[in-house]
Amino acid sequence: MPPMAGQRHRRRQVARLLPQCAAFRTIAAALMPAVPPESAMPDLPRDLAPRLAALAAGDRDVPRYTSYPTAPHFNPAHDDADWRNWLGAVPEQAPLSLYLHVPFCRSMCWYCGCATQIAKGDDAIGHYVDALLTEIALVAQYLPPQARVSQIHWGGGTPTILGAAGLQRVTDRLAGLFAFDPGIEIAVEVDPRRFDTDLARGFASCGVNRASLGVQSFDPLVQQAINRIQPFGDVQRSVGLLRQNGIASINFDILYGLPRQDEHSLADTIEQAMLLQPERLALFGYAHVPWMRAHQKRIDAAALPDHDLRLRQFLLAEAQLNRSGYASIGLDHFARAGDPLAVAAWSGRLHRNFQGYTTDGAGTLIGFGASAISQLPQGYIANLRGVAAWRRKIGTAALPVERMRALTPEDRMRGRIIEQLMCNLHVDLNAEAAQFGLDAQPLHDDLIALQPIAAAGFLTIEDGVVAVHPQGRLLLRQICSAFDSYLPRVNTIRHAAA
Structure with a gap:
């Protein structure tokens, strides 16, 4: 055709x-x-x-930099002693951000790269909620009493698989052990195919004020190729239920680079999304990593657009979103002018963590649930990935730690540089080195890797200040990799292709 x-x-x-x-x-x-x-x-x-493609075509795979060092560089944790000590060092009145991971879905979408599995009956979900309540209580005992919480994010998997009652049980446990800030943001990821009135009312009861809907694509051919049949009407109905119940802040996730997707079908998807007027939209590139996610082997690799077509899809979609009144944020997010994410970007207060771009400036992120990752000033803590092992460890009254990474001063400096680039598209290397009391010369040495991008006009380097041109935002991951001191030393770890 x-x-x-x-x-x-x-x-x-x-x-x-x-x-x-x-x-x-x-x-x-x-x-x-x-x-x-x-x-x-x-x-x-x-x-x-063509200019972007020429620079990106020969690049090695690079991480998405939602942390630094990235998760493959975490180390095995022998016990939970460090985790307990780090929790005990959280200052009183310091704001916390909480993440709750629900690793269950009713069916598997073949494109998915998340830590999830098919739920084996409602009993498994009920047992998971029980263990989650126990883990929350275990962690809270090491924190200051009634520690402040500024943000809660439910992710998965499919968090709504817990049902309104399960979400309420967990919310009640959190509210009993923590002090919610008056302006707290409570966000939940939503599968529009299985969202109903009871869940919408449950959201309102739990104080949810932001919902992120997985749209991916409205093209029936693409939906079939990724095993996610989700008509426009499902998303429209879910948005209506959310807004009727007072949840006015709506995010959409859309994917490009999917099998059987072309620039026209992506443009159609975005046009339809605009009818529902979400406040934010994330445009993620599909990461084909079948060596990490076995279910992705079901996707016909021959039906995937090549690198040049993926790049063109993103550029056209970005132009379409900008034309529709959405500002480009960081690498792949878009927001209306008055949205807090856009305001944070314009004022230099944008942050990046395991949930992507965020307005949350809390210095401590605590993750609950199997495979959840926590981020503290001292470093990172990763929970046990297997649900059964996670539950068993909690049953012994021990914190379910599997991996960790204590940060060195250089790690903190390089992590800050990478976050500045990913969020603000510029960084002053000399100022960052001075802030951490470190020598800036190694950072200047790293600039050699950026010369081809600078020569092409996508960034400038002057007196240690790196500034990325807005048209070069698709190269942000490659640019950040120049400051990743771990990446060149590891040749066996495969990341998602940029």
């Missing part, structure tokens, strides 16, 4: 899925014409994609 014919076919499918009320027909007519001309695709500078 020719590209334009395929586009017409998809739009006819979308038209059948859109609600029939007059208001939505008016919006749809304005934002999604029946058969847009080819010129409706955003224009790109003619040489932008």
Whole structure:
């Protein structure tokens, strides 16, 4: 089927899925014409994609830098002594961020790179909630009484698999042991295919004020290729239920680089997403890592777009989102002008952790659940990855630690440099070295690796200040890798391709 014919076919499918009320027909007519001309695709500078592709094509695989050092460089933990000591050192009144991981799904999406598994009955979920409550109590006993919490994030897996009652039980345990800040943000990841009125009301009861919906793609052909059949109506209904119950802050996750996806189907997906007006949107590149996630072997690798096509998909989607009023944030996030994420980016207060980009500036992130990772000033703690092993360890009244990484002063400095680049697209190497009392010369030596990117005009280097051009944001991971002192020494660890 020719590209334009395929586009017409998809739009006819979308038209059948859109609600029939007059208001939505008016919006749809304005934002999604029946058969847009080819010129409706955003224009790109003619040489932008080839210039970026030439720089990225020969690059090694690089991490996503949600931490530094990255998780493959954590060390085995022999016991929970360090974790207990680090928790005990948290200052009173210091704000905490909490992450709760629920590693269960009802079915497996083939693209998924998360730590999750198929739930084997409701009993397994109930036992998981019981263990989660115990872990929360175990951790809280080492923290200051009624420690402050500024942010809670539920991730997975599918957190809503706990049901409204399970979410409420955990929330009640947290509220009894911690002091929630008046402006606390409570965010939950949502699978729109299985979201209903009871869950929406449960969210409201638990104080949830932000929801992140996994949209991925509205193209039926792509959905079939990734084993996630999710019509537009599922997402529309979920957004309506959330807003009816007072959860006004909505995020969408959309993927590019998926099997059978082209720039037209991605543009269609974004146009449909705009009908629902999310406050934020994340545009993630699909990471094909079948050596890490066996279920990804079910994806036809021959149907994946090549590197150049992936790059063009992102650039066109970014232009489309910018044109629709969404500002580019960091590597792959977008937000409306008044959204707190955009405000944080413009004011230099954006942060990055294991949940991606965030406004949360808490110096301590505590993770609960199997495979959850905690981040403290002293370093990182990773929980046992297997659910059974995690539960057994908790049953002994010990903290379920599997791996850890204590940070050196150089780790902290390089981690700060990488976060500055990922969030703000610039960093002053001399200032960062001075802040940590370290020699800046090794950082200047690292700049040699950035010369090709600088020569292409995607960044500037002047007096130790590295500034990335907005058009070079897709190269941020490669740019940050120049300051990763661990990456060159390890040739056997494979990361997701940039």
